[in-house]
Amino acid sequence: MTSEMERTAIVAPNAPGGRSYSQAVGVGDFVFVAGTASKNMETGTFPAGIAAQMEQAIKNIGEVLAAADCRLDDVVKVTTYITPEAYAVDEEAVLAEEIYTRAFSAEPKPARSSPRVALPIPEALISIEAIAVRPTS
Numbered sequence: 312m313t314s315e316m317e318r319t320a321i322v323a324p325n326a327p328g329g330r331s332y333s334q335a336v337g338v339g340d341f342v343f344v345a346g347t348a349s350k351n352m353e354t355g356t357f358p359a360g361i362a363a364q365m366e367q368a369i370k371n372i373g374e375v376l377a378a379a380d381c382r383l384d385d386v387v388k389v390t391t392y393i394t395p396e397a398y399a400v401d402e403e404a405v406l407a408e409e410i411y412t413r414a415f416s417a418e419p420k421p422a423r424s425s426p427r428v429a430l431p432i433p434e435a436l437i438s439i440e441a442i443a444v445r446p447t448s
Contacts, residue, residue, distance in 0.1 A: 323378035325352050326371040334375050340445045342379040346392060346438040347371045348430075357434035361397040362406035368439045369414045381443045384417035388442040391425045397436040 321335035321342065327350045328334040335344040349357055349364035349371070358367050373383055391411070398404040415421050421441070430438055 321375060321379045323375040326374040326378075327352065335379055337379055337445070342376065342381055342385075342443040342445060344372060344375050344441040344443070346390075346440045347375060348432060348435045348438050350432075350435070357432075357436075360400070361393075361403045361436050362410060364397075364436045365391075365407040365410045368437050369410065372439055372441055373414075376441070376443055379443070379445070381445055383414055385443040385446055386415060386417075386421045386441045387444055389415065389421045389423045390440045391423065392428045392430065392438045392440075393425055394430055394436050395427050 316338050319337040320333040321337055321344075322328070323334055326334060327348050328345075332345055334347070335342050337343075347368055349368040351358060351367055352371070358364050369383070372386075376382060376385065398407075430436075
């Protein structure tokens with residue numbers, strides 16, 4: 312059985328992606344953004360510390376959302392996959408949460424889950440996935 316709703320792959324050249332998955336998929340008014348790492352696409356590296364990685368991962372999510380004509384304010388659900396080591400330094404953890412709170416400042420705030428996981432890239436401390444609702448014209 313197939314869905315009647317059209318699915319569209321979203322491609323953002325300035326954000327990390329993979330060959331085996333779409334960076335995001337648009338279905339109707341929804342945009343489903345795949346887990347997006349904190350890789351700086353200009354340097355090809357991961358910033359040091361969870362605060363800098365939170366900021367970079369959010370920037371990368373913003374690039375993918377922009378390719379779908381969305382903004383961070385359109386996000387309704389966020390999952391932040393965080394390594395156990397990421398919040399080892401309390402000051403960094405507090406700063407990371409402040410960065411997150413500023414980025415996702417629209418009311419109501421998006422629903423959020425933050426499981427602690429082992430990520431497949433050793434340098435990565437965080438990966439963020441999101442669900443957004445496209446704005447109406």
